[in-house]
Amino acid sequence: MSHPFLLSRLAVLGAGLIGGSVALAARRLALCRELALYSRGPEKEAVRAAGIADLVTDDPAEAVREAELVVVALPIAAMGSILHAIQDALDPKAVVTDTASVKVPAMRLLRENLEGRARWVGSHPMSGGERSGFAFARSNLFERAVAILTPPETIDGEALTMVEAFWLAVGCRVVHLPASEHDRRVAAVSHLPHLLAAALICSVDDEALEVAGSGFRDVTRIAAASPEMWNEILLANRENVLLALRSFLTYLEEARESLEDGTCFAVKNLLLEAQRRRLSFDQRLS
Amino acid sequence: MSHPFLLSRLAVLGAGLIGGSVALAARRLALCRELALYSRGPEKEAVRAAGIADLVTDDPAEAVREAELVVVALPIAAMGSILHAIQDALDPKAVVTDTASVKVPAMRLLRENLEGRARWVGSHPMSGGERSGFAFARSNLFERAVAILTPPETIDGEALTMVEAFWLAVGCRVVHLPASEHDRRVAAVSHLPHLLAAALICSVDDEALEVAGSGFRDVTRIAAASPEMWNEILLANRENVLLALRSFLTYLEEARESLEDGTCFAVKNLLLEAQRRRLSFDQRLS
Numbered sequence: 001m002s003h004p005f006l007l008s009r010l011a012v013l014g015a016g017l018i019g020g021s022v023a024l025a026a027r028r029l030a031l032c033r034e035l036a037l038y039s040r041g042p043e044k045e046a047v048r049a050a051g052i053a054d055l056v057t058d059d060p061a062e063a064v065r066e067a068e069l070v071v072v073a074l075p076i077a078a079m080g081s082i083l084h085a086i087q088d089a090l091d092p093k094a095v096v097t098d099t100a101s102v103k104v105p106a107m108r109l110l111r112e113n114l115e116g117r118a119r120w121v122g123s124h125p126m127s128g129g130e131r132s133g134f135a136f137a138r139s140n141l142f143e144r145a146v147a148i149l150t151p152p153e154t155i156d157g158e159a160l161t162m163v164e165a166f167w168l169a170v171g172c173r174v175v176h177l178p179a180s181e182h183d184r185r186v187a188a189v190s191h192l193p194h195l196l197a198a199a200l201i202c203s204v205d206d207e208a209l210e211v212a213g214s215g216f217r218d219v220t221r222i223a224a225a226s227p228e229m230w231n232e233i234l235l236a237n238r239e240n241v242l243l244a245l246r247s248f249l250t251y252l253e254e255a256r257e258s259l260e261d262g263t264c265f266a267v268k269n270l271l272l273e274a275q276r277r278r279l280s281f282d283q284r285l286s
Numbered sequence: 287m288s289h290p291f292l293l294s295r296l297a298v299l300g301a302g303l304i305g306g307s308v309a310l311a312a313r314r315l316a317l318c319r320e321l322a323l324y325s326r327g328p329e330k331e332a333v334r335a336a337g338i339a340d341l342v343t344d345d346p347a348e349a350v351r352e353a354e355l356v357v358v359a360l361p362i363a364a365m366g367s368i369l370h371a372i373q374d375a376l377d378p379k380a381v382v383t384d385t386a387s388v389k390v391p392a393m394r395l396l397r398e399n400l401e402g403r404a405r406w407v408g409s410h411p412m413s414g415g416e417r418s419g420f421a422f423a424r425s426n427l428f429e430r431a432v433a434i435l436t437p438p439e440t441i442d443g444e445a446l447t448m449v450e451a452f453w454l455a456v457g458c459r460v461v462h463l464p465a466s467e468h469d470r471r472v473a474a475v476s477h478l479p480h481l482l483a484a485a486l487i488c489s490v491d492d493e494a495l496e497v498a499g500s501g502f503r504d505v506t507r508i509a510a511a512s513p514e515m516w517n518e519i520l521l522a523n524r525e526n527v528l529l530a531l532r533s534f535l536t537y538l539e540e541a542r543e544s545l546e547d548g549t550c551f552a553v554k555n556l557l558l559e560a561q562r563r564r565l566s567f568d569q570r571l572s
Contacts, residue, residue, distance in 0.1 A: 126497065126499040127499065127500070129500060129501065145499060146497050146499060148497055175496070175497060177497075181493075182497075184494070185493060185494040185496075185497050186494075186497065188489070188490045188491070188494040189490055189494050189495065189497060189498035189499070189501075189502045190498075190499065190501055190502065192486070193486060193501055193502055193505045193506075194501070194557075195538070195541055195553070195556075196482060196486060196505070196538070197505060197560070198537075198541075198556050198557050198559075198560035199534055199537040199538040199541060199556065199560075200478070200479060200482060200534055201560050201563050201564055201567070202537050202556055202559050202560050202563065203474070203530070203533040203534040203536070203537045204474045204475055204530075204533075205474070207467075207471060208470070208471040208472075208474040208475050209475065209563070209567055210461070210471075211412065211432050211434060211461060211463075211468075211471050211472065211475060212475035212476075212567070213412040213413065213431060213432060213475070213476065214413070214415060215415065215475075215476055215479055215480070215507075215508045216475045216476065216479055217567075218504045218505070218507050218508065219479045219482070219483060219504070219505055219507075219508065220479075220560075220564055220567075221501075221504050221505075221564075222501045222504065222505065223557075223560040223561060223563075223564040224561055224564040224565055224568065225557075225561070226561075227554060227557035227558040227560075227561050228554075230557050231550055231553055231554040231557055234545065234550065234553055235545070235548070235550040235553070238545045238546075238548065238550075241545060242542065242545055242546065244489070244490075245538075245542060245545075247489040247490075248485055248486055248489040250489070251484075251485040251488045251489045252481070252482070252485040252531075255481055255484075255485060256528065256531060259520065259521070259524045259527060259528055259531075260524075260528065262521070262524065264517055264520065264521040264524075267481070267517055267520055267521070268513060268514075268517040270481075270484050270485060270488055271480075271484050271509075271511075271513035271516050271517055272513040273484075273488050274483065274484035274485075274487050274488050274506075274509040274513075275509060275510055275511070275512075275513050277487050277488065277495070277509075278487055278506055278507075278509040278510040279510055281487070281495055281498070281503075281506070282510065
């Protein structure tokens, strides 16, 4: 499919799994004439060697100069100082989006640093998995993924359309949500599952692990993800994660009582409802 | 690899996912000269039409006649009456094994019905996944799976060797465990994860499900499994499942307190340890 989407200049700040994949996808799909990448530390040389960008720099201000669209793909802890550093270099017509997993704090950082200087829209492309770093970046990472857009309360249509068209072009299905609703939903379907997978694999002794099969492998796959990244995410979204955890524990507690009294009535109901929900979820995905 | 394993006659009682796959594997690998299958109800005609067995019958006694090895692949609730029904038809030199997921009650049923009449060894081939029924049976289901053998306290070497050689021939890695230790371990790596996946998918509302991605899909995949079968398994192994659940909740509770007080110290440690364990688990599997 040809698409009418073409940026004169795209800047991607951060070249980890997400930023690297954004850059690779933009190049493969020819979404921009020029591509600038901000990267620093040991990854910078690998990014430069990949030869995908017209400019690879450890100066974020240099990276965003004359960019129409700026994609900030950095941990929340790094976002504030980098957004501050690019303030004066941004084209006043630039549109900035980020890719953070927790949108309320990310939107606050965008507003605090960009108000009156550029337009911004929050983004969360829900892909990645348990690997991180540029070495695992790939141009098809976003195909069939959901990208959740969190526009600020006042946003002009042009900026929103640009960001939406970008994620559509790299293969995402786009959903619009308020930042707080985004954070509530991903707490339940992404952040809490990471915590459960981690607690499960830690609670199992080595002897039991020895006989674990494919079911256990799938349930705990996400436990291999970066502890630093996920600690930051869980902390940044802790109120929603705690709410999701409370809901989960309500169901689990009911099942436990049912197991304890040996009737298993609630367990059977839980399993029936779980199968129904899972099969309908599968159907929607396929 | 050629193997010296050849049975004159194999009987498989039950032609669901496991029994059907045992029959298909035995045929493909030519592990027996004659194959008899006990099947009843609506599945019987499909089993007959598949043309893999010399005999398909709804009379278990007829199925086991002259069999060297009998594989009982039935739910625990059905095992007692079928074992009782085959008592008089078994060759006194026959070896009987089962495939139940909970071994203490299965071993009790085997002893109660077979003592003085035949030899028996418990088996649990840990494969299957979320599908059940003959329609999903396949001859390579057991390749690279773990088969846990639970011999009774007194067992002659010949019987144990026959059962072990059978699972090795269909592609399993074989582990020997006392039945009680088997039940303890699989509670942690198989039964509890099913309960957690079910509680998780039930605790998530439809709006949140709408944005769920591949992580959630993997964590909850096993929630699609048969509620009837898993209810039986959880009930049969409830004491061990409750112990595993207690251990899991200890880790989860510590993480929750750490999230509540906002320090996330315990969360970070949990995620670090989870990643370490998961990566070493992956290494062992590959």
